[in-house]
Structure formats: C-alpha cells, structure tokens
Amino acid sequence: MAANNRSTAQEQQNQDILMIEGMRCGSCAIAVEALLKKQPGVSDAAVNFAADVAMICWDKEKPPLANLQQAVARLGYRLHSSVDPDRSKLQAESVRKHLQRRLAVAVVFGMWSMMPALLIYLAPFGAVEAEVLWPLAVASGLFAAPVVLYSGSHFYRVGWRTLIAGAPGLDSLIFLAVFAACIISTWQIFAGSYHVYFDAAVMLITFQLIARLLDTSVRRRASEIIRRYLQHVPEQATLKNPEGKLETHPATDIKAGEHIVLRAGEQLALDGQIVQGHGQADLSMLTGEHMPQALGPGAELLAGCQLVEGELELVVTASTGQRRIDQLSRSISALLSRKTTLQRLTDRIARILLPVILIAATAAVGLALVQGVPIPEAAARGLAVMIISCPCALSLAIPLVITMGHANMINRGIVLQDPAALEAAAEVGAIVFDKTGTLTTxxxxxxxxxxxxxxxxxxxxxxxxxxxxxxxxxxxxxxxxxxxxxxxxxxxxxxxxxxxxxxxxxxxxxxxxxxxxxxxxxxxxxxxxxxxxxxxxxxxxxxxxxxxxxxxxxxRQESAATIRQLVQQGYVIYLLSGDTRKACLDLAKRLGITPEHVLSEYSPEQKHSFIANLEQQTPTVFVGDGLNDGLALAGARLGIAVGNAASATGAAAAVYLTESIAKVPTTLQLAQRARKLMYQNLFWAVGYNALVIPLAVTGWIQPVIAAVAMSLSSLCVLLNSLRMQSQIECDSAVSSCKLSSSLQPLT
Missing domain, CATH: 3.40.1110.10 (Calcium-transporting ATPase, cytoplasmic domain N)
Known part of the structure; x- marks a missing residue:
C-alpha cells in the first residue's frame, strides 16, 4: 500500500494540467495531443476537448511552458498554465453558437442546392429538358457556395492543422472529400457537363455539423464542473490588519501569513490555522462528517467550511490557487482529461480509416485509368470512394445513443452527463456508497x-x-x-x-x-x-x-430496499465516508452492509485512492452526495450523484439522480443496454466501410449514390439508437416492479 502511495505521489509530481484555448472539436484535441507528445521532455500527453485541458507528463525535468505554448500556437491554439473555468465556459458557449450558425446556413442553402441536383437526377426519366441541365448544375453550385465556404470552413482549418501535426482524422477526410467534390464539379461545369457533386459536399458538411452539435451538447460540461466547484467558496474575506482593524477584501488579494476573522454563519474563503477563539464548524463540504466539530487555537480550517458557532481569528496558510479546494479542482481536471475505452477506440478507427480511404481512392482512380476510363470519370470514382467511406456514422454512433436515451431517461429522474457512463456500467462488480446525504438525510x-x-x-x-x-x-x-x-x-x-x-x-x-x-x-x-x-x-x-x-x-426510506436489490443482483456493497467509525458501523448494521466493507474517516483524496485501488480488482461504481465526493465521483469508473447533491458534485458525476438512490439499479441496467447499442453502432459503421469501399473502387457506385449511401449509413445508426427508448421503457418497468416488491419497513 505504501509503495502504491509513493508511486501515485511521484506520478502527480511529474504531471501538470494546462488549459487549451481555441479547440472546437475532438479533432482539434487529437492534433494538439499528437503535437505535445512530440515535444522534448514530454513523456506522455492527453488532451480532452470536453474539458479544454491537457495533461502532460515528464520523466526527469518539467518541459518549459514557453516551448509548449510556442508549439501549440503553430496550430492556432493558446496554451495556459492554469485552468480558468470562466474562460472555458465562454469558449463552450462560443463553440455552441458557432456550430448553430453554420448549421443554419448549411440547412437553408443546402436545401436550395439539393433541389436542382434532384432535378438533374430525375433527368433520365424525362423530368427536365436536356438544355436546362447545365444551368441547374450551376444553380446547385451557387447555392452550395455559402455552405462550402462558410459552414464547412472550420473543417478545412482543423483538417489542415491535423495533417500538419501528423495526426489526420475525420476533419482531414472531410476537407479532402469536399475539396475534391468542388474541384471536380467546377471542372465539369467549365467543361460544359452537368455531372456535378456539390450536393454530396453539402450533405457531408451538414451531417458533420449535426454530429458536432450533438456531441458538444452532451459532453462539454467540464468547465461547469470546476466553475461550480469553486462557487462554493466565498470571494471575499474579513482581513485583520496589523493595527487590529477589520476590513473586507477580495480573497485573491490576501496572502499567506495574513490574519483573517471568521464569524458565525460565514464560510471560510482561504485555508487557515486558528490563532484565537473557539467555535463549531461544519466541515461536511470537504470531509462529509455530519456533526459540527469543536475547534480551538492550533486547529486547521479549510476554505469552504462554515462556522456554525463562535468567532475565530486565523492566519492564512494557503492563498487562492494553493488552497485544498483548488488542489481538488485540479485533480478533477486531471481525471476528466482521461479518455474512455470507446473514445480511444473511435480515435484509433478514425486514424486507421483515413490512410485506408486515401489509398482506396487512389487505387480507384488508377484502376479506372488502366481500364481506359476518361479522366473526369476516373476522378469521380475516387471521389465516390472518399464520400461513401466518410465515417459520418462513426462520428454519430456514440452521441446519438446518448441523445436518444437522455430525453427519455430524464423524465425518470436519471440525468446522463457523460457518455463514459454508458460504457462504464457493463462489467460493474462493486458499488461504493457515501453515507451522509446519500444513504441518510x-x-x-x-x-x-x-x-x-x-x-x-x-x-x-x-x-x-x-x-x-x-x-x-x-x-x-x-x-x-x-x-x-x-x-x-x-x-x-x-x-x-x-x-x-x-x-x-x-x-x-x-x-x-x-x-x-x-x-x-x-x-x-x-x-x-x-x-x-x-x-x-x-x-x-x-x-x-x-x-x-x-x-x-x-x-432514507429507499436505502435498505435498494441495497438489498443490488446485493441480490450480485454486486458487492461498500460504505465509504469521512464520518466517524462508530457512526459508519451503526449505519452499516441497520442497512445490512458487512463491517469488513465499511471505511470511515476518509478524506476526499483517500476516497479517490480507495476507489482507484478497488478498480484494480473489479470495475467500481461510486454513489455520493456532497462536495467532498467530487474527486471520487470524477475518478470512479462510474460516478453517480444523487438527491440534493451539491451542484459541483452533480456536475462531476457521470450520472445524476434527481430523486434518490432507488434509481441506481435501473441506471446500471440502462447503461449496460446503451453500451451495447454503442458497440452495435460502431460495428455497423466499420462494417459498412468494409462493404462499400471495394464496390466504390471498382466503379459500381457513383458519387451521388455514394452521398445517399453515406446518409443511409447514418440513418441505420439513428434507427438502431432509437431502440434505446423502447428498452428504457421496458427496463424501467421491470426495475420498478423489483424495487416495489423488495420495499419493507425499516426496523
């Protein structure tokens, strides 16, 4: 155990959390991550688009921040030494509005671009005269121009940046496909032909904007976690100057070593040590202990704690940025920078697909030329390969399951806040409950x-x-x-x-x-x-x-019945709390939790350490309520916040139950169902590419048919994701029956 603690401490010393400003999608994060990994002195790096953070690791000496900032600036982003929740919030809002504007333009002008394209498709059936086909092609291109030049501009910038960084992804493929479609179409128009593919480029851009907006609305919550976490600490404190005069100052202006005064009912803004006075303080914000503690001279008091009775004079031991709660927020940022299994799998698939698609497109052009096909038609074959194999379905596979499930689940008091929750519950073996506010009132x-x-x-x-x-x-x-x-x-x-x-x-x-x-x-x-x-x-x-x-x-009325149901389903139950040993054992006895699985007097860091160690034995769920649970909730395989959870706790958790822990069994069942649908979607997206790429290479599929097939692929993913709603209805009814049958009065 000691060796593990030393190893963890060493890892924390050799890593740092930085903020990335300017990222607008997952491909941006991939490019920055790849670039950071190449920098001298950096042993590893992980960038999370949802959290706007980068975690860098080093072996010997910390790489200079200026060097990293200069490298990231070459890609068009800004690197900051600390996480600023307000800046992240503004950036998240900017990204959302940015996508909404571009999607609006894509939908309006894309619709008008598709209308003349549709008439061209119907020409073989006598729907239009031959002499109007070329003007229709020009009209399709003119209406497509705002979509291509404005709505898709972000994809080109990011696609180019990721190519430069040596980490090309989906944006690079979109950039190449749209560029090829427009070049070939323009060439055809100047050659007097009406065979254009502007509609394919428009569909590609529109579908990707929808996917980005869905993904953004589901996952960009991390800035709120840190911002809300620090909202629980007052921004001002009462400073006692050397002459004994009391003055109110912003907490950021007060330094370590200065004296502050805390009165009954006030919350502490800075970490400090009591030098004068006695009182009782509510420490539950950081410890979870439900009873106020009597404090006197020499005792330590942390920012965020509230004085219930008395008046204290403290000497500041940690200023803003160095407080215990600041350290906890940075730890949560580090945990949020991790990538889930599905995220890593999707990234790997996208990286593999790009070179495969480019090779296949080149092979299609070469094969057509060998067969004596004219150059424009050969180029069209290559374009068809790029369009039909563009992994739109891959990018929609996860966000659609989340979106379809979320609207239905929220009506049942289950709020999904992180896609990771839907893959984390598949192999859960242990469930760890906080005590105060979770199992008790x-x-x-x-x-x-x-x-x-x-x-x-x-x-x-x-x-x-x-x-x-x-x-x-x-x-x-x-x-x-x-x-x-x-x-x-x-x-x-x-x-x-x-x-x-x-x-x-x-x-x-x-x-x-x-x-x-x-x-x-x-x-x-x-x-x-x-x-x-x-x-x-x-x-x-x-x-x-x-x-x-x-x-x-x-x-809580539902606690005993819920725990009995989870035990019957085969889960191992733990009680983890910052409260006293006696209080925890008394509660465990009343709920039927074995004393060997009761852990008491644990700090937030110790809670997270216990969860991490338990994860090595079995996938673990942590269910908590209270700000002191934020670190454990963010670090657990699956974090569930319940009841009247503090706002920061509710945000840090992957799942938030608005009512009580009675929904925990249902949540686990539904998460398992959702994870299954995610893997089905991913399987379909990859299988679709494996099937259609050879057909496109041999010339069986034209670009316009490729665009339709790409849309049908995304539609299949959508229809499969819709199954989440019907499964929610069924599973919720079964779980409700089980819980009702297990409810018994507490003795």
Missing part, C-alpha cells in the same frame, strides 16, 4: 428519550425544544423536525450559546441547560455516568438533571 432524528424521575418524555422533549429553539446545530434542527405535534410558542427569555459545549436558556426564574454531559457537570449538575458520543443532548433545569435525548442518523 444528513439530519439526525430522535432515537430515545430518557427522562429523570421528575420528568416525562413529553416534558423533556418540550424543554429541549424551548432551550435549543434558536440553535443552528444539526441536532437542534433534528429535534425540531421530530416534533410529534406543533408546540405552543416558546417563551422568549434569553439564550446563550457556548461553542462546542451547549446552550443556556434563562426565562424568569427558570434556568435550563442543554449540551454535553461534561459541560453540565462543569455547571454543577449531577449527571449519571454515561458515554458522551456527541449524538445525545443532556438537559438540566434549575440545577437538577432532567434527562437525555439520544439521536441517530435518519436513513
């Missing part, structure tokens, strides 16, 4: 009421409610939420809170205390010997012990 409920002799249960409960009426402590909220009836308005009195200890309520001659047993004893109350676990409130009235109220975590 996050607020405690009354478990037991033990009054002293002179008190009744209802009287003790009323005393606790009156005393803790204004307390922000979770136990107090749980106490109010568990009232069996609406009490009368509590007498006003005065209430004083003692951070981490308890509350005193004075109402006339009545003095009531509620808090820890040790604190009551310090006030002279004779409290019976008991173990103070932090999940009980001890009460006293007018100097006499009144009793105690015990609390337990409130389990």
């Amino acid at each position: 996050g607020e405690p409920s009354v478990n037991s009421i033990t009054p002293a002799r002179q008190w009744t249960e209802s009287g003790l409960l009323q005393l606790a409610q009156d005393t803790l009426l204004e307390s922000p402590h979770p136990v107090a909220r749980g106490l109010m939420a568990n009232r069996h009836s609406v009490p009368e308005p509590a007498p006003e009195g005065t209430r004083g809170s003692f951070s981490g200890l308890g509350t005193r309520w004075v109402n006339g001659e009545t003095v009531a205390l509620a808090g820890r047993a040790s604190w009551l004893r310090e006030q002279g109350i004779d409290v019976p010997p008991t173990e103070d676990t932090g999940m009980s409130v001890y009460l006293a009235c007018n100097g006499l012990y009144a009793g105690k109220i015990g609390f337990q975590e409130t389990i």
